[in-house]
Amino acid sequence: MKRFLDEAQGLDADDALAHLRQCFHVPDGVVYLDGNSLGLMPKGVPARLAATAEAEWSEGLIRSWTAAGWMKLPSTVGDRIAPLIGAGPGEVVVGDSTSVNLFKCLAAALELRCGRRVILAEADNFPTDNYIAEGLAGMSGDRIVRYAATDEPIADSLDDNVAVLVLSHIHYRTALIQDMGAVTAAAHAAGALVLWDLSHSAGVLPVDLGGADVDFAVGCTYKYLNGGPGAPAYTYVSPRLVGRTRQPLAGWLGHADPFAFAPDYRPGVAIKRFICGTPQVLSLAALDESLKLWADVDLPDLRTKAMRMTELFIAAVEASCGRQGLDLAVPRDAVRRGNHVSFSHPHGYRVMRALIERGIIGDFRAPDIIRFAFAPLYLTYADAVRAAAELARVLDQELWNDPRFAVRAEVT
Numbered sequence: 116m117k118r119f120l121d122e123a124q125g126l127d128a129d130d131a132l133a134h135l136r137q138c139f140h141v142p143d144g145v146v147y148l149d150g151n152s153l154g155l156m157p158k159g160v161p162a163r164l165a166a167t168a169e170a171e172w173s174e175g176l177i178r179s180w181t182a183a184g185w186m187k188l189p190s191t192v193g194d195r196i197a198p199l200i201g202a203g204p205g206e207v208v209v210g211d212s213t214s215v216n217l218f219k220c221l222a223a224a225l226e227l228r229c230g231r232r233v234i235l236a237e238a239d240n241f242p243t244d245n246y247i248a249e250g251l252a253g254m255s256g257d258r259i260v261r262y263a264a265t266d267e268p269i270a271d272s273l274d275d276n277v278a279v280l281v282l283s284h285i286h287y288r289t290a291l292i293q294d295m296g297a298v299t300a301a302a303h304a305a306g307a308l309v310l311w312d313l314s315h316s317a318g319v320l321p322v323d324l325g326g327a328d329v330d331f332a333v334g335c336t337y338k339y340l341n342g343g344p345g346a347p348a349y350t351y352v353s354p355r356l357v358g359r360t361r362q363p364l365a366g367w368l369g370h371a372d373p374f375a376f377a378p379d380y381r382p383g384v385a386i387k388r389f390i391c392g393t394p395q396v397l398s399l400a401a402l403d404e405s406l407k408l409w410a411d412v413d414l415p416d417l418r419t420k421a422m423r424m425t426e427l428f429i430a431a432v433e434a435s436c437g438r439q440g441l442d443l444a445v446p447r448d449a450v451r452r453g454n455h456v457s458f459s460h461p462h463g464y465r466v467m468r469a470l471i472e473r474g475i476i477g478d479f480r481a482p483d484i485i486r487f488a489f490a491p492l493y494l495t496y497a498d499a500v501r502a503a504a505e506l507a508r509v510l511d512q513e514l515w516n517d518p519r520f521a522v523r524a525e526v527t
């Protein structure tokens with residue numbers, strides 16, 4: 116480990132993003148490698164929440180919808196996310212969950228391609244994406260979900276029955292990065308639309324929705340964007356399409372003039388029609404505060420740091436864990452890999468529980484994946500090496516082999 120620690124020290128001394136760590140609360144003794152499930156809390160959030168509750172809510176009351184900009188939060192927060200995903204101002208709104216936004220976008224896409232029957236999906240995508248697609252297909256006449264084979268390029272499954280292709284830009288288990296430009300172009304060439312799930316991409320690497328001519332995108336904000344538990348998700352629709360879209364959850368706040376209380380629905384301007392009901396003000400305030408940290412982050416720098424960290428971690432694990440039943444479950448080539456590193460291990464759940472008890476917090480994904488995410492805004496290279504050293508200890512000494520770790524917790 117000495118060699119890796121020395122290397123980590125050198126990289127940390129040279130890290131252009133190192134100053135950002137102090138903007139986050141890092142619990143004592145913890146190496147937090149779960150930024151892909153719930154990111155660390157930025158230190159500015161509690162004061163912002165207190166201000167929202169005390170000044171805006173308790174004093175301002177209903178006046179705050181206008182005076183404190185509550186009503187505009189879905190758009191103001193969307194505009195903070197836009198530069199992270201290659202969208203322009205006024206092209207992103209924030210509200211509801213990723214699952215709900217998937218439903219809205221898939222339904223809008225089906226309507227735009229009403230002569231086609233198929234939602235094309237990845238068999239092993241994050242389950243909610245496929246559950247939502249199935250639920251929607253089930254209530255849409257003869258629409259069906261078709262699953263692309265996992266060992267073939269998804270574009271091979273496109274044909275003229277496909278209305279919309281839904282897939283993750285970075286896969287939640289394998290960390291594989293899809294070629295957004297090429298897949299989008301292939302879908303368009305087949306006459307289909309594309310919906311990208313950016314949950315593991317925003318805040319990880321530069322995304323260029325505009326440049327790739329993407330139709331729809333959604334993603335969550337509680338992972339690498341540090342929006343906090345239950346933080347609302349975002350929705351993007353290409354400006355080329357949005358004026359023609361209709362989404363089925365046509366709530367009053369997506370109406371062009373909500374306070375006219377008109378009997379008929381008229382969709383709001385552009386992306387605003389994807390808003391449904393009342394904005395989640397407290398969650399949006401926390402997210403808005405978190406996103407301020409991104410204003411000066413150079414995304415290519417961020418990506419470089421993440422690639423180096425995951426590379427260092429994999430090298431340190433493989434050098435110290437030998438053949439202990441661990442199998443790398445992400446691409447070895449950093450260019451094709453997102454910010455998390457997964458290994459399969461036959462006792463993966465217990466291994467992760469033992470690690471968590473030792474302050475190395477990652478997560479477990481059934482059936483056998485242990486997953487470590489490297490959020491470059493707040494982690495150090497030394498953290499990566501410490502995590503590898505603890506993993507080696509847990510495996511060498513079989514610290515996972517303890518009956519306490521056999522019982523599954525509610526959240527893994």
Ligand SMILES: *Cc1c(COP(=O)(O)O)cnc(C)c1O
Pocket residue numbers: 212213214215241243244283287312314315335348
């Ligand atoms: C985390 C995640 C979600 C989250 O969905 P919610 O409805 O916001 O809970 C959706 N899709 C992917 C790929 C994810 O990683």
